[in-house]
Amino acid sequence: MSKIAVTMTVNGRQVERLVEPRLLLVHFLREELGLTGTHIGCETSHCGACTVDLDGVSVKSCTVLAVQAQGKEVRTIEGMAAPDGTLHVLQEMFREHHGLQCGWCTPGMILRAWRLLQENPDPSEEEVRFGIAGNLCRCTGYQKIVEAILAAAAKLRAARTVEAAA
Amino acid sequence: MSETTELTREARAARLEGLGCRRKRVEDIRFVQGKGQYVDDVKLPGMLFGDFVRSPYGHARIKKIDTSRAKAMPGVVAVLTAEDLKPLDLAWIPTLAGDVQMVLADGKVLYQNQEVAFVVAEDRYLAADAVEAVEVEYEALPVLVDPFKAMTDEAPVLREDIADKKEGAHGPRKHPNHIFTWEIGDAAATREALARSEVVVEELITYPRVHPCPLETCGCVASFDKVKGELTLWGTFQAPHVIRTVASILSKLPEHKIRVIAPDIGGGFGNKVGAYPGYICAVVASIVTGRPVKWIEDRIENLSTTAFARDYHMKARIGATREGKITALQVEVIADHGAFDACADPSKWPAGFFNIVTGSYDIPTAHVTVDGVYTNKAPGGVAYRCSFRVTEAAYCIERIVDILAREVGMDPADLRLANFIRKEQFPYRSALGWEYDSGDYHTAMHKALEAVNYRALREEQKKRQEAFRRGETRTLMGIGVASFTEIVGAGPSRNCDILGIAMFDSCEIRVHPTGAAIARMGTKSQGQGHETTYAQIIASEIGIPADMITVEEGDTSTAPYGLGTYGSRSTPVAGAAIATAARKIRAKAQMIAAHLLEVHEDDLEWDVDGFRVKGAPDRFKSMKEIAWVAYHAPPKGLEPGLEAVSYYDPPNMTYPFGTYVCVLDIDVDTGVYTVRRFFAVDDCGTRINPMIIEGQIHGGLAEAFGIAMGQEIRYDEIGNVHNASFMDYFLPTAVETPRWETDFTVTPSPHHPIGAKGVGESPNVGGVPAFSNAVNDAFAFLGARHIPMPHDHARIWLAAEKLGLHG
Structure with missing residues (x-):
């Protein structure tokens, strides 16, 4: 399957990867970026374990394609504590x-x-x-x-x- | 003067954060940051991903499996079928219940979504693609889904592999679809007592098939090192040590060459006790390919294949005097076990501890039979947030007692109070053979009734019923009372084992030279907070602050052998092992202290965090000081070091109990209900961490709410499972879930070293009948006798319709 370049900002850091267009955002975060704090509970948008913030909206990342996050800002649990480690x-x-x-x-x-x-x-x-x-x-x-x-x-x-x- | 002697005794005790402290959880630090390490987070170089081809049929013969197209796809490394497993003797595996089950379909499939082939590919997307490319030709067979028809002449024979086997693991089989008959109690005496009883009520009480449904599904990563001949298996295992033994027996790899690691687990509730085809296939695939293989269930697979619970159809007959004094109880159960008997019960207990069905009541005579049958449904029958079949038993007795109360014209709370085992009767030997350790049922019930102002609620309900009859309201009020007795902490080696291994549990504690410590247990937390609470037990026993104690579980290479976490056994069994190991350390510490203070051991007394010379309060050695000496200069004749191991074989089960009251209002025209109050009084003996206990009660009640008010894994007549996704299977959200009110009494277990009984499952056991009784209670004055679960809006509406309430 041909791949598409995708760029997004995750927890304030810009990332760029070549991905299959069918790759889910949750797998992009977990497997491409190693941000395993976002979990998968149902793969059908019901359980919300995979909830991340995408350009100011809560989304279930198991039903968002990585390419749909093109140019957007994503925040995951790994981006919640302050850089010095202070918890939110x-x-x-x-x-x-x-x-x-x-x-x-x-x-x-x-x-x-x-x-x-x-x-x-x-x-x-x-x-x-x-x-x-x-x-x-x-x-x-x-x-x-x-x-x-x-x-x-x-x-x-x-x-x-x-x-x-x- | 040391720091220890400057602080007050209370301050020193508080600093330990021991028993009774609302200690904040150690685990949370990583979990709130997304830094937990769960199975799906394991990523190894060269790791492959496995996925299943599953049967669309409930019952079918397999004519042909063609894997060639799938195997030719890029990224596909292997496709396994039963034929590949046969040379390894792994096409079928023994179950915990003495049956065998297919790992991959061998000639036929017996339930929808059964595993047919295992595709192994470079990533999960490629594996899913290849699953689609495996071609399987089926010939549909007649399907059996109704357990009551399983033993009829017309029923199709499901298990051809054992069709002629007259003797099962638990005695004679009456029919090819029959698994076992389990009988306990005095049949003749019970029959006679019922015949003599002034009042007898009978009802078929069905506990539907439900699913534990933890938010993390099951999964594993198998990594076989060909050079060392060693297998490492990460997995969602509630019982990692047993999994290692099973893996060794099945794979024929010696047990010391297998390392099982249960990392953080995202909820278990019984789902993660068993050994599933996914684990076997991942191990085989790793051995075959020489690469690590990951297998993770999706939600549909989870709900439709691994570990259903309940599916008990209980015909209960209870006798009483006209004054409501219970004389006898008889229960006949048809237990639907699905296609294979893969129940996770202690080996000698095919119906679990269902004989706790006499509940909280002093019932002179009782008799129970349970017949297990095969159907074209998923195998399992796990103890979903309960000790083995205790939930079913509690639901049965709490419903039939309510029906009896109605029959004799008594308030259901009063009937319970009149029949409770009295405080002075403990230890109490039940008619079905258990010895209840301790209890004070009247106090718990009075506390619950007073908290909700029960008598006033009944008055209000009476007025509402009169108004309803006058046509002034369309809302009915239901008050549900349930007084459960659990039996947990399996269990004593004399009657509890899994595959021959006694159901002890274990703890190893090492105190380091600086007075910090590490402790390892044979159990495995799935969210219960063992890292927090276990340290609290040790802190109180040996005076080391809980914050200075690391608790580790789940790695068979480091932890002592134990039987795992389920059936509320962690506190009753491992908790006891912890206290016992700690006391061994304290005994050695006492010898060292005696040496340091130059007195006889008997002249010392334990004081919070060290030893003091009796009558000489200034002469004191703290545990911290003693630990240093244990490594630095131990007394002559004493080995250096300060550590201990305990394998604890419990002398008895523990019997937590409580009374729950549910008050709800039902709109008879829509079937919509509102839970007005839910009040839970629990007694789990000594309380280790009240904050965690509250959390356990809340969580168990929410699961009970889901079960009572909406859950059922439903099959149609051709074996299609209708609700194997969150679209169709009811999991309550924060909106529907009621607010919980809790209180407690404390009746310590007399045989447990710290008096604790276990708590995690009580709310599920007692919660379900409380909700169901409330719904039934709302309609009872109109002549409804037993409205079966689940009580979703549509079914409540139907109940109202059947009573002619819609004009």
Whole structure:
């Protein structure tokens, strides 16, 4: 199969590869770039384990072709912590509130929550639940995930208030 | 003065983060950064990818398999069929249940999506292409999907390989499609007691076929080193050591030449206990090609081939006095095992521990028979988030008790309270042979009832029912109560083994010279947080802060042999091994401390993190100091070093319990329900990490919710599986999933070194009947007796329709 050159920015770093047009974005990330934090749970867009951020939108990377990400910005779980290793508030709150168990849904869940909190910085519990409805978890029963996201939202808002005041 | 003596006793204890601490999880650091290492993350030089050709038929003879076109495709390295496996004696493999199963279809297929050929290619895309190019000619055969028809004269014979075999692994077979009859209890006495009972109710209670469905599917990477003759097998294994033994027996490679590694696992719930054709084929392919071979299931393969659960059809008969005192219980089960008996039960227990079916009640006499049958469905029958067949048993007894309560005109909670085994009766010997270790069922139930204000809810429900009858509302209220007793921690060697290996578990602890430690166990976490909680047990036992203890599992080259993690056995069995190993270390530490403090050992007492001379509080040696001495200058006659191993054979099972209450409102015109409250009171004995326990309860309840309210792996009459994808198989999202409320009581296990019982599976065992009872309770006043699971909106609507509620 003939290959196509694809260029995109992944976690702030520009990458360029020759790929088959049928290569899925999730396999591009995992196998071409070695970013194995993005997981595959169903390959049919239902479970959300493969959720990444693509030009400001949460997408399920198991049903996006790598070539569709041409020229776009991708963020994965590997791009969430600060360069010095400091965890993102969402990562901290997931740990603090026991928002994960086996860790399989966690990267997609955090990426989705990250986008959700930019779309709605002060969500209600119902809005969080609705906002992560595309991400399945088999371990936690969701309650502690929801608590973690609400706690992260509060912390992010507080940080913004401090910033604005300064 | 050392740091240790400056701190208060409480501060020293808190610093350990031992038993009872809501310690944050060690695992999370890597998981929240996407740095877990799961099987599909394993990438080796030259690695190939395997994929299956699968049967579109539920039952068919294979006329011909043509692999030539696939083999000629670029990037395809090999295509294996049963013919290739036969010279290796691997076309069929023994199952854990004493049956045999095909690895690749040998002459016929027995269920849809059965493995027919294994394609090995340079990458997963090329393998998928080549799967399409394998041509298989089938001749369709009559299909058997109804387990009740399995033993009829007209039923097609499914297993021609054993059609004439009159004796199975568990006794005589009555029919070519019959697997076993398992019987326990006193049949005559139970019959007699039922005949004498003032009230007898009978109901067929079906627990549908469901699937554990962890978010990570099954998979492996097999890498055979031809030069060393060594096989390394990474895989999604809940029981890596058993997998190594099985791999050795099957491949004939000596066991020391096999290294099995279970890395991080993305949920298991019983799905990852068994040995599947994918593992065998990957190993063979690696040996044949000399290159590493990866095999990863997709979701459809997962839901339709590896490890279904339940499919138990239970006819229950319960007798009682008019006052609601239970006199006898009889249960006859038809168990649908699919095409091969590949149940993952302890070898002597073909129906698992189904004889826990007398539940939390003091039932004088009982009798159970279970008949396992073959059908054209996927093999399996794993303990999905339960100890072997305990979920089925709990559902059966909790439903029939509710039906009985209705029959005798009693409140279902009151009927339970009247029949519970009383606290002072423990240890309690059940009519079906178990010795319950400890329990306080009344207290747990009262706590749950008070928390939801149960009596007021019943009043409200009564008013609602009257309003409904007057036509003032179309919403019914259901209150479901379930009081489960689990039996976990398999198990004592006298009655529990897997392929002859006793179901002990193990722990090895090494304390390093600086007072840090590493501990390795025979179990394997799939999300339960062993790295966190196991360290807490050690911290409390030997006074080393949990943060200074590394916990490792899953690598058979380093970890001691153990039977793995399933059936809530990690805490009851490995947890006990951990405490026992730690106590051996403490005993040696005491000798060293006695030497250092120049006293007799008996003059010392343990104090949080070291030994103190009785009556002389200033004379103290911390574990840290003792560890250094163990390596630096051990007392004369004592070996250097500070380490211990324990293989723990549990004296008994443990019996966690609890009471759950579910309150829901149902719109009879749409079948849509709203869960108003779900309150769970659990007793898992000593609590190691309350945060993790809450997480386990929440997760198990969500799985119970999914099962009760929507899950069923459904086959049509020609053997097509109808819901093997997330489009059709109900997995609850955060939107549907209720909010959970939890509380607990603590009744330690008297025989466990730290009194812990295990918790992960209780919520699934108790949750399902609580939901189902709530739905049934909503309609019971209108004459509904038993509305079967799953209770999805459509089926609830149908139940209302059958009752004539739609005018």
